[in-house]
Every structure is written in C-alpha cells, then in structure tokens.
Amino acid sequence: MTRDAGNKAARPFHEFFAGSGLVSVGLAPAFKASWANDVSKRKARVYRANLDGEALHLGDVSEVDGASLPDAVLSWASFPCQDLSLAGNIGGIHSARSGLVWQWLRILDELGERAPKVICLENVIGLVSSKGGNDYRLLHAALVNRGYRVGAVVINADRFVPQSRPRVFVMGTKGKVPEHLISDGPTWAHSPALARLGETIEGFTWWNLPEPEARTTEIDDVIEQVEYDKDNVTALVPQRHVEKFRLSGRKFATGYRRTRNGKQVLELRCDGIAGCLRTPAGGSSRQYIVQREGKRLHARLLTAREAARLMGAPDDFELPGTYNDAYFAMGDAVVAPVVHFLSENALRELVDYAYVA
Structure with missing residues (x-):
C-alpha cells in the first residue's frame, strides 16, 4: 500500500512537474494528488513506488489538455529551474525549460471555472533576480490577470533539514484571506531581494507565516x-x-x-x-x-539515502533504480518539510477559505 492510499478526507490537488513526489509527501495528510504529471521516467519510478501511481501521467506537459483533468482545489507547479538558476544558463522564464510554466498557465485557462482557486509555484531564488526581477513580474502579472491575489516568500530548507536550499514559493488565491496570513510589509520569509522587488509591485501580497522553531538536526544525523x-x-x-x-x-x-x-x-x-x-x-x-x-x-x-534524508523524505521512502537515478530524483525535488510547513500554515487555510459556500 502506498503512503497516500485511503486518504479520502484529503483535499484534491494537481501536481505539475511532480518529480519523485516529495510535494505529495509534504502536503499530506491535508492534500492528495487527484492528478500529477512529469516527463521523467526515472522520477516516475520513484513516484509510483511511494504514491498513487494511477494519479501520475507520464508525458510532456505541453500535450496535456486542461479540460481532461479531474477537479482539484489547489494547483502546485514546481516548474523547471534550469533557465533561472545560477548553475544554468539564466535564459529566463521564456526559455525552453523554465518557460514550461506558461504551459501550466495554459492548462489553468483550459480548466476555466474549474481551475483551482489556490495555486503555489516553487522555484530557485533566481526567479526573483532573473532579468532584473522582470521574469517574476511577468509571472506575477499573469496570475493577477487570472484573478489571483498573489505574493511570494523565500524559505531556506536549512530551517527544517541540514541542507542549505533557499527556494521561492509563489502563492495565490481567488478566495478570502484570513487577516493573520497578511503582513503590512516584509517578514522573515522575504529575502532582501524579494522585499525590494515586492515593494515595486502594486498589490503584492506580503504573506505572513509563523517563524519556524530552530532546527535541531545536523549533518551527523543523516550519516550512514x-x-x-x-x-x-x-x-x-x-x-x-x-x-x-x-x-x-x-x-x-x-x-x-x-x-x-x-x-x-x-x-x-x-x-x-x-x-x-x-x-x-x-x-x-x-x-x-x-x-x-x-x-x-x-x-x-x-549516499542516496543520505540525499533523501536531506530532502526530508522518510527512511521508508523507496528509491528504486541506480544510485544516479535516486540522486537525480532527490537532487531535483522539493524539501518535504518545507512543503508541509506551507500546507499547515497557509495553503490548507487558503483553500478552506476559498471554498466556503
């Protein structure tokens, strides 16, 4: 039995660019993927070994027909980072790989009135600085034009696991927002670069998250x-x-x-x-x-298991295939405890408010 089997009370979500499925691990038990997509066969083997394989559709996102997707209340998209990463070519958000985020937006449009009312995108911090911040501005405007109230946060995974991994999380909602989830300005979850950028964007939502307690684990705790x-x-x-x-x-x-x-x-x-x-x-x-x-x-x-631990995957999370397969699946994933933190402190509540009758 996979770890999300039988979770009938969970809120359904769409998991774009699903990879090895650590987003699903992090969003549980509040959410369960009703549909997921990725193009990598290696990552798909990991996903199917641990999660609901029937939800995963292997193939190019550009070939996905939005109208065919099942209902969901949240759309999560960890779109490719290569064209926004300092380790990549910094081609920007219109390049071949990172530009796949526009396919995700196309699918939202095709869903029409059934499009999830809450969205979350994840990427490297280069999203904030690429093209002088203009890449983020374009994405932000595209979401606002579709009716979402939007803001972003930067969270380094080292607050949860012994790995330095800062990432940008862009959250948006078409529903009401609880007052405690909004700040008047930057908080601990807004890096200086994001704070400067946010101040230049009219209507930027300063998401207010509780600051996590200090991490208690170190590299020694993951060593095999x-x-x-x-x-x-x-x-x-x-x-x-x-x-x-x-x-x-x-x-x-x-x-x-x-x-x-x-x-x-x-x-x-x-x-x-x-x-x-x-x-x-x-x-x-x-x-x-x-x-x-x-x-x-x-x-x-x-080791592959040490890599998985650094990503917050439980030790019973299976890593089929070769060492390189496992390392690839983990190195390109999202840290599960960070996702869980966002689920418990923002996304779950945003969804519940958005779908109040």
Missing part, C-alpha cells in the same frame, strides 16, 4: 555507516579548508569539487549542514561526505 572509498580526493582540499575543518571541531563536513584558478579543488562546508543538492550531471555535481579522524581525512560520495 558505509565505506569511505574516495580518500584520494582529500588531496584536493585546500589547506585553509583543512584548517577550517579542524577548528570547527566537527567530525563531518560536506564538499563539492570546483575549479579555482584552473585547478580542481574540494571545498568543504563545516557548519553542520550540507550544500544544496544538485542533479548528478557530472563529477562536480555530486556532494562528498568528508570525515575527520585525527589529522587524517576520509571521503566518499553522499
């Missing part, structure tokens, strides 16, 4: 007991990073390989959290775990 088989890469650690690791007093650090001044280096993070997970496109995209043992350093790649 496995062999350290990449000790050779520790020769790439700059001496200043070796010293920083020693002074931290920590047993574990995380690191990525980078090119500095034409040389390969392994740069360490020694603050108890991991760097942002990436998809495994090449050697520099895989994160290392480095263990300190006296004056010696040991190294290995982050």
Whole structure:
C-alpha cells in the first residue's frame, strides 16, 4: 500500500512537474494528488513506488489538455529551474525549460471555472533576480490577470533539514484571506531581494507565516555507516579548508569539487549542514561526505539515502533504480518539510477559505 492510499478526507490537488513526489509527501495528510504529471521516467519510478501511481501521467506537459483533468482545489507547479538558476544558463522564464510554466498557465485557462482557486509555484531564488526581477513580474502579472491575489516568500530548507536550499514559493488565491496570513510589509520569509522587488509591485501580497522553531538536526544525523572509498580526493582540499575543518571541531563536513584558478579543488562546508543538492550531471555535481579522524581525512560520495534524508523524505521512502537515478530524483525535488510547513500554515487555510459556500 502506498503512503497516500485511503486518504479520502484529503483535499484534491494537481501536481505539475511532480518529480519523485516529495510535494505529495509534504502536503499530506491535508492534500492528495487527484492528478500529477512529469516527463521523467526515472522520477516516475520513484513516484509510483511511494504514491498513487494511477494519479501520475507520464508525458510532456505541453500535450496535456486542461479540460481532461479531474477537479482539484489547489494547483502546485514546481516548474523547471534550469533557465533561472545560477548553475544554468539564466535564459529566463521564456526559455525552453523554465518557460514550461506558461504551459501550466495554459492548462489553468483550459480548466476555466474549474481551475483551482489556490495555486503555489516553487522555484530557485533566481526567479526573483532573473532579468532584473522582470521574469517574476511577468509571472506575477499573469496570475493577477487570472484573478489571483498573489505574493511570494523565500524559505531556506536549512530551517527544517541540514541542507542549505533557499527556494521561492509563489502563492495565490481567488478566495478570502484570513487577516493573520497578511503582513503590512516584509517578514522573515522575504529575502532582501524579494522585499525590494515586492515593494515595486502594486498589490503584492506580503504573506505572513509563523517563524519556524530552530532546527535541531545536523549533518551527523543523516550519516550512514558505509565505506569511505574516495580518500584520494582529500588531496584536493585546500589547506585553509583543512584548517577550517579542524577548528570547527566537527567530525563531518560536506564538499563539492570546483575549479579555482584552473585547478580542481574540494571545498568543504563545516557548519553542520550540507550544500544544496544538485542533479548528478557530472563529477562536480555530486556532494562528498568528508570525515575527520585525527589529522587524517576520509571521503566518499553522499549516499542516496543520505540525499533523501536531506530532502526530508522518510527512511521508508523507496528509491528504486541506480544510485544516479535516486540522486537525480532527490537532487531535483522539493524539501518535504518545507512543503508541509506551507500546507499547515497557509495553503490548507487558503483553500478552506476559498471554498466556503
């Protein structure tokens, strides 16, 4: 039985660009996907191993007919980030991949009066800065023109899990909004860049969320007991990073390989959290775990299960396929506890207010 089976009281939602399904994990038990879509067969295997596979439709979003979708009260879209990410080509929101968000908007239009009254989009923080903020302005205006009251927040996953992963969440509603969900201006959930942008947009909604309690977990809490088989890469650690690791007093650090001044280096993070997970496109995209043992350093790649834990997936969340399949599914996902936080502190209430008779 999948983890969302039998949840008949859950509010139905559409899950665009569903990936491995961590949005569904985070939105449970308040919401359950009545329909989901993704184009990746590798991610679909993970989704179907853990969630309602009948809800998932594999294929290009540009071929989806909005009129054919079942009813839903929330539309979630984690649209592709490559053209908005600092790691990508910064082509912007009209480029081939990130531009798929316009297909999502087309589908909303095709749903007509049945379009969900509450929406949430997720992307990298580059959405706020791309094209001087104009990419966000275009998206914001497109939603407002469709009748949504819209605002955005920036939440770093390191408030919930030991991974630095800041993301933008754009929320909108066609319904009433409880007074406590709106602030007069920026809060902890508005980065300086987003605050500056929001102040230039007429009618920008400053969503007011309770500040989460301090995270209690560190990288040590996700570590598996496995062999350290990449000790050779520790020769790439700059001496200043070796010293920083020693002074931290920590047993574990995380690191990525980078090119500095034409040389390969392994740069360490020694603050108890991991760097942002990436998809495994090449050697520099895989994160290392480095263990300190006296004056010696040991190294290995982050395991698939450790990656899943950093994304807030429970340990019974299945990761079928190869190591790269699992790492790909996690590195391109949404951190489940962040989604759950938004569900419990905004989305659930917005939906209930929007659908009050």
